Amino acid sequence: MTVKNNICHVLVDAVSLPEAVAAVDHLVSRREPSYVVTPNADHIVQWQEDAEFRDCYADAALVLPDGMPLVWAGKFLGQPFKERVAGSDLFFEACALAAQKNYRVFLLGGKKGAAEEAALRLKTRFPGLTIAGTYCPPMGFEKDARENAKVLEAVRAARPDILLVGLGAPKQEKWIRRHYRQLEVPVSLAVGAGIDFAAGAVKRAPAWMQKTGLEWLWRLCLEPARLWKRYLVRDMQFFWLALRQKIEERNHGMQT
Secondary structure: OOOEEEEOOEEEEOOOHHHHHHHHHHHHHHOOOOEEEOOOHHHHHHHHHOHHHHHHHHHOOEEOOOOHHHHHHHHHOOOOOOOOOOHHHHHHHHHHHHHHHOOEEEEEEOOOOHHHHHHHHHHHHOOOOEEEEEEOOOOOHHHOHHHHHHHHHHHHHHOOOEEEEEOOOOHHHHHHHHHHHHHOOOEEEEOOOHHHHHHOOOOOOOHHHHHOOOHHHHHHHHOHHHHHHHHHHHOHHHHHHHHHHHHHHHHHHHHO
16 A cells, blocks of 8 residues: 555555566556556646546556656645656656566557557567557547447457557546556556657657656647646636645644
């Protein structure tokens, strides 16, 4: 059992990246369908108002702190995390694990052609890695019964041990939760832009920006039209939610 921190009412596992990888390995060895989610500040805000998204988190085997704002909030709330565990970092660590343990990996999502390019690069980076399959579904596939069935059949036929899903939040989490049992994949990971990063389709922020919590600024500069509202409007609510939690906990402590 890992320690779970309460961040704006979302229970997040306080584990290191190596511990998260070990947990993924354990989930694969169990051979029972499960999945892992990696919340950032934007996810925490969406969680407050989206009941299905809350269910996705409630049923997840592991909830990892992807985003320095969660690490800061944990410290502010007296619930420190060991480190940030980004979905993009876990993506590559899961591939390294798969190459070592001979696990089969399936890449689902990303920009057009990204999954195929990522597969080529990953097999070069991790010799012995088995990519069981790749699939880049069309936009809106989850609302089209025929297209959705194609995706499900492709994954099931490939029989992966690890399914890496990069469809964007909350779509990827909702899709995984709706189908993970019928897919019968031991562990599905919601990895956001991980496939695009692996393919080189999107360049990730320099390490110093990741460590200082400025990765959002890098992403905003790359895709301002798509991301400005998320980062400059919606995500600002996260800091208010953390402050409100701090005030509520302090008031509760004074009453007791």
